[in-house]
Amino acid sequence: MQAIRDSRGDRTFNVVNYLFLTLFFAAVLYPIIYVLSASFSSPTAVMEGKVRLLPIGPSLEGYQAVFAYKPIWTGYLNSVVYTAAGTFVNVVLTILIAYPLSRKDCYGRNAIMLFIAFTMIFHGGLIPTYLVVSKLHMINSIWAVILPNAISVFNVIVTRTYFQSTIPDELLDAAKMDGCSDYKFVWHVVLPLSKAIVAVITLLYAVHHWNAFFEALIYLRDKSKYPLQMFLRDILVINSVDTSMLGGDVDEKQKQEGLRELLKYAVIVLSSLPVLMLYPFVQKYFVKGVMIGSIKG
Template sequence: MNAKIRESMADRIFIGAIYIFLMMVLLAVVYPLIYIVSASFSSPAAVTAGRVWLLPVEPTLMGYTTVFKNPDIIRGFSNSLFYTGVGTFISVCITIMLAYPLSRKSFYGRRFIMMLLVFTMIFDGGLIPLYLVVKNLQLIDTIWALLLPQALAVFQAMIACAFFTTSIPEELAEASEIDGCSDMRFIFSIVLPLAKPIIAVLVLMYAVMKWNMYFDALIYLKSEELFPLQIILRSILILNVDSSANIQETLRLQGLKELMKYSLIVISSLPVLVLYPFVQKHFVKGMLIGSVKG
């Protein structure tokens, strides 16, 4: 017979306080998101007057139609998708190529290379040397300026290395070698299928970083045809500069500036929000690697 543990009044009060605190945190996080989405679907007059609280007021798609009429925003959105997709693929490949050898005890010089990687996390060469390197490689004002200089993040490489060390034992590689399995076949047939959790972690981390990449584009890019979405948003919302005079005139005449701001926030956040549910299971599992032993 299972005896039911009776909670004391102090325990109930403590647990109740925790639930109340967590509910307050949840409201503080969720409400701004709900407000932004509701404001993006409300009329300009309702947004300007502050009548939007929880649900859309006088629902309309005027903000989104105005946004997508701007060719600069469409081009910036497609550029950001390209930088995010291709950049994430390159970064994940380079990270795995670096992390897996460093996780093997038989790899000569692994400790020295690991020390060099940690050194770069503590000391940075600075912006000017990095810009000069990119300039001397003739990458200024090219798509490669956003794909190569930030292709590897040392922190992500450390996480991947810890995963390979704890999840893929040396005995597995030795057994496959005895069976005549080559190194490349071992990586593609055994390592990568077992590394789905950490790959999901890397994809999400790099995708968020690449999608929100703003400073690098501001420094390295000059041509408007290469600008990502974040630079376009900066031009419209911060500097109030828009290469399309018709759109800027429309914003002034119809009072759509505030409505367009919320629509742009939703549009720029949508790809990451869509990506996360597909990698959530592997992301949580990958982040917990090494924290529980059993």
């Protein structure tokens, strides 16, 4: 066994594997470092393209511009509200539909699951969805951002599979013998034993809501209700920034352009922070929940 582990083929494979992973890691890490360095560089260095790896002319002007640009903070607050409310609705509805479908005594569960899975392949389309949202008088409201995507079929399947493989029928029988109702069983038994999958779907739903902009683009009219990603889209794609809101002396054209470029990188960094801060706390649950919920059936 020692001879096999130390063979030339194994050593060659390890060298090539580590080299490939190192190059892949560098390819993923470099854009992050570049954006972070650019956000801390001077406007002139960013405009002239001098930033490569480390900040050039370290400066906090980009973040000062962010703090002075009020629409960013309006979008930030809206994104927090949409993410919190939307994730709560998503998780509750997903559990309410996934748990009954995991029970063997649920009549017609296979047919219901077939209808649910059918929507993964065929969708009503943008125009019918818009008409439904409009008829329900949800245009330009928070519900237009949350309800059209209230349930992810993928998350329902993963959650249902997790319940089937983790919550034994004997546990339910024992609880019923003690007089426990279905609602109490879900609240006091199922949820405490399902922290992993709840953490997984919470993270997936939260990241989706935090990064979403299409629903806001279609359904929202009032800019005061725009999420952060809409303002980020205007800055990055349309290059639309009202420099009069940046504060300070921005009369010179070159300084305006420099602050606009710095604002792009600083907003990217700030918009990524919540997800980067959330992920380490749910990482262990994420790995466990995905593996159990996806593999066991």
